[in-house]
Amino acid sequence: MEDRELIRRIQGGQTEYLNDVAARYYDDIYYFCCYQTGDRDGAYDLTQETFLRFIRYVDHYNYHNLKGYLLTIAMNVCRASWRNEADRESVLRAAREEQHRSAGSSEADNIRAVLLKEALAELSESQREAVILHHLYGYKNREIARMTGASLAAVKSRIRQGLEKLQLFLEKEDFYGGI
Amino acid sequence: MEEYKSLTIDKEKKERNLEEIRRAAAAKKVRNYPNFIQSMLIQLKYRPVFMWMLEGVCLGAAFAVCRYFKSWPGPELFTVCAIFLVLSGNIGFAGLGRLFSRNMAELEQTLYLNLKQMAAIQLLFGGILDLLVFGIFVLLLGPARAGETAVFALYLLVPFVWADVWILWAFTLLRGITSGLRQAGTALLSAAVAAAPYFIPHIYDRSCLPLWGLALLAGGGALVLAVKRIFCVIEGGEELCLS
Numbered sequence: 103m104e105d106r107e108l109i110r111r112i113q114g115g116q117t118e119y120l121n122d123v124a125a126r127y128y129d130d131i132y133y134f135c136c137y138q139t140g141d142r143d144g145a146y147d148l149t150q151e152t153f154l155r156f157i158r159y160v161d162h163y164n165y166h167n168l169k170g171y172l173l174t175i176a177m178n179v180c181r182a183s184w185r186n187e188a189d190r191e192s193v194l195r196a197a198r199e200e201q202h203r204s205a206g207s208s209e210a211d212n213i214r215a216v217l218l219k220e221a222l223a224e225l226s227e228s229q230r231e232a233v234i235l236h237h238l239y240g241y242k243n244r245e246i247a248r249m250t251g252a253s254l255a256a257v258k259s260r261i262r263q264g265l266e267k268l269q270l271f272l273e274k275e276d277f278y279g280g281i
Numbered sequence: 282m283e284e285y286k287s288l289t290i291d292k293e294k295k296e297r298n299l300e301e302i303r304r305a306a307a308a309k310k311v312r313n314y315p316n317f318i319q320s321m322l323i324q325l326k327y328r329p330v331f332m333w334m335l336e337g338v339c340l341g342a343a344f345a346v347c348r349y350f351k352s353w354p355g356p357e358l359f360t361v362c363a364i365f366l367v368l369s370g371n372i373g374f375a376g377l378g379r380l381f382s383r384n385m386a387e388l389e390q391t392l393y394l395n396l397k398q399m400a401a402i403q404l405l406f407g408g409i410l411d412l413l414v415f416g417i418f419v420l421l422l423g424p425a426r427a428g429e430t431a432v433f434a435l436y437l438l439v440p441f442v443w444a445d446v447w448i449l450w451a452f453t454l455l456r457g458i459t460s461g462l463r464q465a466g467t468a469l470l471s472a473a474v475a476a477a478p479y480f481i482p483h484i485y486d487r488s489c490l491p492l493w494g495l496a497l498l499a500g501g502g503a504l505v506l507a508v509k510r511i512f513c514v515i516e517g518g519e520e521l522c523l524s
Binding site: 112113114115117118120121124125128129132133136142146149150153154157160161214215216219 | 286287288290291294295297298299301302303305306307309311312
């Protein structure tokens with residue numbers, strides 16, 4: 103069933119379809135929260151909060167791009183989770199410690215994904231948002247500007263600067279070429 | 282770049298999240314917010330029969346004016362038609378006034394109704410009646426004025442537009458006065474606005490047409506501002522509460 107039809111049924115009172123929305127986009131939202139905050143454990147709570155907020159305000163939602171809307175909520179939820187700079191620093195530290203812990207384990211995680219997560223944690227919040235939305239989720243600059251409330255020029259600048267920093271951090275052109 | 286999706290998601294944690302979401306979804310009560318078309322149909326459905334009858338009488342009277350006054354001299358005919366048009370405008374705006382009658386605004390807010398949308402719909406209904414009356418006059422009386430249909434339309438529009446500006450301002454200026462008195466006062470003053478050009482010497486001369494054009498432009502701008510103002514003060518509530 104298409105997203106438009108799902109929303110139509112939900113706003114018509116068939117709230118069981120909210121579960122279909124969650125099942126469809128849970129992984130996307132989780133990955134966004136994970137890469138945005140650098141905290142894999144915390145990302146579960148942020149993902150849940152994203153869908154709970156969506157449920158709370160679904161009455162007012164005018165269907166346009168459901169995935170983009172959910173990512174916008176997730177963005178705001180992640181921003182709210184950075185209560186202050188000290189919080190951000192402690193989460194980044196935890197993300198690095200987690201990376202070191204899992205580096206020796208035989209998880210199915212692709213090492214590039216883990217490296218990317220740590221690399222993204224080095225960017226500023228706004229750069230990270232823009233790079234994730236553009237290169238991982240394929241949104242165009244104009245769409246990102248609308249979702250984040252920033253100007254088009256600011257979005258382009260954030261993506262460019264974010265990629266430059268990623269390249270420096272990863273120190274591998276072939277990895278950068280994969281992005 | 283699908284590699285970013287290769288981070289493992291803990292199935293148990295995910296299932297716990299989904300369970301919490303399922304609980305919230307089950308508890309959710311969706312409020313139905315009708316869109317513009319649905320709101321319009323609802324307002325049409327619950328429109329008082331009296332309003333339909335009044336508007337029918339108004340249209341019938343417009344035809345009667347065309348029949349019995351068409352032989353009148355220009356300035357007198359223009360004035361009669363302009364007064365009739367603004368009075369029909371008053372009838373059209375009565376629906377808008379009902380939205381803000383005693384306690385209605387508070388009730389509508391409580392029921393999560395979109396007051397701005399409802400006001401826009403009432404303005405639309407009123408505008409349709411005005412357009413019909415205007416059309417009847419211009420089509421039936423305009424050509425008889427030796428090809429001066431556009432000029433005739435101008436002589437009707439200018440007083441009409443300025444009278445509407447007054448009517449919209451009256452919603453806030455005359456709040457607190459009982460409904461009947463307020464409507465009578467609004468109607469009298471707007472009729473006076475419509476009749477005012479008749480008392481200005483030479484105002485219907487050809488040489489004054491540019492003045493009429495300027496007055497129409499200025500009136501159009503004032504009307505747009507008055508409508509915007511109404512939408513802005515709807516949020517405030519107390520400026521429009523007519524109780």
